[in-house]
Amino acid sequence: xxxxxxxxxLALAVPCMSxxxxxxxxxxxxxxxxxxxxxxxxxxxxxxRPAAGGWEYDQTTRGTHGVAALAAANVEExxxxxxxDGVLQLRSYRYRMSTLLKSSNRSVDVDPATRSIxxxxxxxxxxxxFQAGVLDQNSVTLAIARDLADGKRxxxxxxxxxxxxxxxxxxxxxxEQMLTVPAGSLRTLxxxxxxDTPNGRVTAYWFGMDNGYVPVRIVQNxxxxxxxxxxxxxxxx
Numbered sequence: 001x002x003x004x005x006x007x008x009x010l011a012l013a014v015p016c017m018s019x020x021x022x023x024x025x026x027x028x029x030x031x032x033x034x035x036x037x038x039x040x041x042x043x044x045x046x047x048x049r050p051a052a053g054g055w056e057y058d059q060t061t062r063g064t065h066g067v068a069a070l071a072a073a074n075v076e077e078x079x080x081x082x083x084x085d086g087v088l089q090l091r092s093y094r095y096r097m098s099t100l101l102k103s104s105n106r107s108v109d110v111d112p113a114t115r116s117i118x119x120x121x122x123x124x125x126x127x128x129x130f131q132a133g134v135l136d137q138n139s140v141t142l143a144i145a146r147d148l149a150d151g152k153r154x155x156x157x158x159x160x161x162x163x164x165x166x167x168x169x170x171x172x173x174x175x176e177q178m179l180t181v182p183a184g185s186l187r188t189l190x191x192x193x194x195x196d197t198p199n200g201r202v203t204a205y206w207f208g209m210d211n212g213y214v215p216v217r218i219v220q221n222x223x224x225x226x227x228x229x230x231x232x233x234x235x236x237x
Contacts, residue, residue, distance in 0.1 A: 025146075027050065028236065031235075032231060036226065041064070055082075061076075073098075081139055087132070134161055171205075175189075181231040186209075211235065217231050
């Protein structure tokens with residue numbers, strides 16, 4: 001559960017966007033049902049709202065069923081972003097995972113003045129050169145959705161600060177598909193993460209084409225055969 005929460009399901013929701021160029025971010029709250037290998041294990045709530053000089057993108061994920069509930073597993077993420085001429089730029093990112101037995105924290109701070117990106121993971125601190133348009137793994141979904149709303153297709157690339165590096169992540173836009181989730185039957189566009197070094201993990205996103213490219217479903221298949229899934233329940237704007 002920990003790996004999935006940290007990489008896939010915690011980047012689920014995006015705002016309603018128009019089909020015009022440089023689609024505009026709009027405040028929202030979205031709710032998702034989370035499942036592991038077909039069994040419901042929890043829920044997630046994501047919210048985007050204006051903040052000083054930009055936007056704040058928060059998520060809370062709770063274990064509500066099975067082992068996740070017994071462990072009182074919770075994950076909180078918060079991203080502060082600037083939106084300049086249609087380009088999202090990370091300012092700071094905070095992550096906290098907690099259970100009854102342990103907790104974990106990490107952060108990213110981006111400083112254009114000092115031309116640096118500082119990643120802190122537990123007691124380790126790393127500094128990387130500044131990159132324009134850098135995002136975190138919580139907010140990269142916002143950039144994908146905006147590009148889809150702007151009509152971009154093919155392979156989409158973004159600089160992303162992970163827990164230990166700044167890397168270019170690539171996402172391949174695929175075909176249209178109809179999906180039925182708790183929120184209803186929705187027309188979607190599938191986007192698959194393209195990894196430079198195949199490790200058996202496959203991550204796919206289905207963005208709603210008629211709801212402003214809010215993700216309708218995210219699925220991550222692990223090398224060990226486990227499958228993790230997030231399904232859209234509702235969106236409030």
